[in-house]
Every structure is written in C-alpha cells, then in structure tokens.
Amino acid sequence: MAAWSAVLTTRRLLSLLLLSLVLGACSQPATGGDPATPSRTANSPTETADSATRTANTTTQAANTPVVVLDPGHNGGNASHPAAINRQVPAGRGRSKACNTTGTATAAGYPEHAFNLDVARRAGRRLTERGIEVGYTRTADDGVGPCVHERARIGNEREADAVVSIHADGSTDRGAHGFHIAYSAPPLNEAQGEPALRLVRALRDGMRGAGFPVAGYLGENGLSGRDDLAGMNLSTRPAALVECGNMRNPQEAAAMSSAEGRQRYAEAIAEGILAYLGA
Template sequence: MVAVRRATVPLLLAGALLLTGCSDDAPAAPAPAPVVTRTVTPTPTTASPTSPPPPSPSSSAAVTTAPPAAGKVVVLDPGHNGGNGSHPAEINRPVPAGRGQTKPCNTTGTSTNAGYPEHAFTFDVAQRVGKALAAKGIRVVYTRQDDTGVGPCVDQRAAIGNEARADAVVSIHADGSDSAGANGFHVAYSSPPLNAAQGEPSTRLAQTLRDTMRTSGFSPANYIGANGLSARTDLAGLNLSTRPVALVECGNMRNAAEAARMTSAEGRQQFAAAITAAIEAYLAS
C-alpha cells in the first residue's frame, strides 16, 4: 500500500510491472442468503375445564428478533489476486483512480520474506470475515471469488461496492515495508472527502476499525499514519467510492513476528475476528 513496498515479479513485457505492497483491487460472489426463521402455529384445541388458561403474552417465551445488522450489505475487497503476476500487460493497464489520476489496473502485492503472498492472506481473511457476517444475516459481496484469477482492476472494485449500495466497504491488505522495525496495522480513508459518504461515514468506519483492532490486541503502525489512521488521496478504491469505505493494512509482512501471525491459520482468524467485530459495531452505530 505504501511506496516502500515492493514485490519481486519477472518483467515479462517491455512495460515494467508496477509492484506495490497494496492497492485497492472477479465479479462479486453470490451473497449468502440470510437465514429465514419460520414460526409454526399449532392447531388450536379446546381446553378441558381443568386445563390451566393459556399463558399471557407477558409470560410466554421470549420473542426472537433479527440481529441489528441483519439485512445490511457489506462488500469485502481482498487485495490483489493470485494470477496477477503472470499477466503484467493486464494489470499494468492504466485505469481511472479518482482526483484526476490514473493507476495500474492492479498490482501483485507483497509477501513475507519466506514467500507467503499478500493475495493469499487477504483472500483467506476476507472469507473468514464474510462467513461470520453472513451468519448474522448480513449480505456479503466479494470483489473477487477466488485466489487464482487476475484483477479485477481497482476502479472495478470500487464500482462493485457502489453498485451493491453497500452499507460498508472494507478493503483488506497487508503492507510490505523494509524499514527497520516497521510493524503494526493502519487504516486508510479518503481525505479530503470527494462526496458525503467519504466524509463522516467513512471516517467513522476507519476509526471503528482502528479502535477494534487495537482492543483486539493489534498495535497501530509505528512507521506510517498517526495512531493507526492514514488519510490518503491516492487510493482508487477510496477515491472512487460513493459508499462508506476504509482500507485496513493488517500489518507488515516483512516484520518477522507479524509474518508469523499472518502465515498461521490461528493468526488469520484473529485478524478476521477483529475486522468482523469492527464491521458489526459500525453497522450497529
């Protein structure tokens, strides 16, 4: 996501493949249908003279209600894609990035020093978050359905959130800084905002992600942003969004401790649990 991140990819065409640790990046996956509860009313019977009267409404069993966020729409954007590295011409193609800028369609992302790629990490975490949200009756839309394809381009990813009329769009990434001692997460948001959704709603989403990540045991970045937040003008997925949107860089894949956490299934579940809780808190606010 930041300028210091680089991934090593063969230069297959004359145009060099632009590598960045993160950027905002297949058509949305079909959203899981919310659980529908059906109430079955038994056939009334005539009570005998000795039968007790039916319970009053106040003494009957508690009525179940849908979770506060049920029916909401969340778009999850796992950064990059597994096939990007072998399609340099496609991902180097310039696309609109907002604020009069253009950017490459997509990038390869970064990796740990041992070679665990960002695209695999983000896809795994997004799937975990999506399953947890769907279980609460939230409609989940993904910007890509697998980890073997190419793209989609960053402008298309923003369009998916806009077309879904998402109540929240969360882009999931990991950073790749080689700065000595660089570690921690940060959450990026569009600033100055280009529309109303990028104002208070997106700022509140970013702050909720930051606060929940911190209370979940993750440390804010010590090398970028301030207090875990990073105002950005250069990210297409943020610039082009007309829905509340934020991008979370879960940590630095080049830091040994954070790389170990990201590489383990247990660690990825910890990241997913924090992001899930943040989204739920935002939707309920």
C-alpha cells in the first residue's frame, strides 16, 4: 500500500505540474508583450475615434475663422490704360459707371494707389497675426483694375465677414481734411443694413481712437451713406469704404507719404475691423 500511495502522490504532482504549465501558457498574450498592457494597432477603435475627433476639431476651427477682404482702391497701371478703365460696368441700382479710375495724389506726387495698397498690406498683416483670414482684391501696384463690380464679386465669393475698401480723398476745398467712412445707403440687401452700419461705426471709432480727425467737409460724424459706390451697392457682405484723409491737405499728405503714418492708418483700420468681428 505504501508503494501504491507513493505512485498516486507522484501522479498527482505530475498532473498539477502539467496543469500549471498549460494555464501559464494560456495566460500569455499572443504578441509576447506585457500582459497588463493590451497592445494597440494603428487601426484600433480608440485611435480611429481620436483621429476623427481631431479632424472634426480642425475643420470646425477653419470654418469658424473670420474672413476679411481688403480692397486697395485703384491700381498703378490704370492711368496708362484709359480704354480699359473707362469702359462702363454695372454699378448697382440699375446704373453703370467707369470700370475704375486713376485716383488722386499728394502735391508732391505720391499716388493714392500706392498708399492704398501699402495700408492694406499693413492692415492685413495685423489681422493675420490675430488669426483672421485675409484676402485682397489686388496684391500688386502695376496692374489695371480690377473693375469696381469685380472687386465686389471677390468679397461676395469669399463670403467675407467684412469687406473694407481703402482710399484717400483729393478734395481741393480749402481746409478740407479728416477721414470719413462711406457705405451703401439706402441698403439693397440685409448685409448692407445693420451689419454694414456696425462695421462703419467700428471703423470710425478705430480711426478716431487712433487720433485721426473726423472730416468736417462731408458726411456726418465721420459717416457718409452713398448710393453711387458700385463696390458697396453690389456687395452682399457687410462692406465699407475708408477715406483715410485728404491727400491735398499738407499735414495729412505728409502722414500718408511716410511709412510711420501709413502704419498708423493701417493699425487704426485693423483695430476697427477686429472690434467689429469681436476678435
């Protein structure tokens, strides 16, 4: 009996040892990794969901980025192409007008078209730094146009949150100086109503806050509603036109002719746009 008991004991021990080896093998991961840390592949549900969330967030951020179109008035090649800029184009309200004009200049010859583009570029850089998407109706100063109706189309197609035209006046009235903001009036669509009025007020306040005087020779309190501006009439987006000052006024001509002065104008316009956007 003692011998048989020893045999049974040996068999039990062998059975237990075999069972332990089998269970141990079954508990190991197929990849040979740490059993406490399940492995993930690039196509795991968790990673796929994370990737989808990141893509959705990026798309939403892009969709929520405000778009501003800056419209530097005139162009450097207009004067040498009179036939092109004098042809009649739609101007809104059932009217037509010349495609474009040459603009004005200071008594010393600094041209408005160069001033407009430089201020637009400077304002655009400021807006871009604040996360605004900026478009332009022109980016060079040696071309012709675009025509006034094409400038409006650019802002409309970009579905801009704001369209701001940049100009300078050339009044020869004695003592005429200061800025004013023009807009389409009476409005032809919803965007030309309260949204445009909020934009022009914000621009007016930005210019005034920067120390620029309000024009006393036209408009009222810095604002001028007009029905003859094609770019404003044809816009389906909130639009405004900034006449930064009078190039025929010696003091304002000096400011417009200097880089420091143009930077001041640009920053004032940009701050007005940012205030309007709430950015």
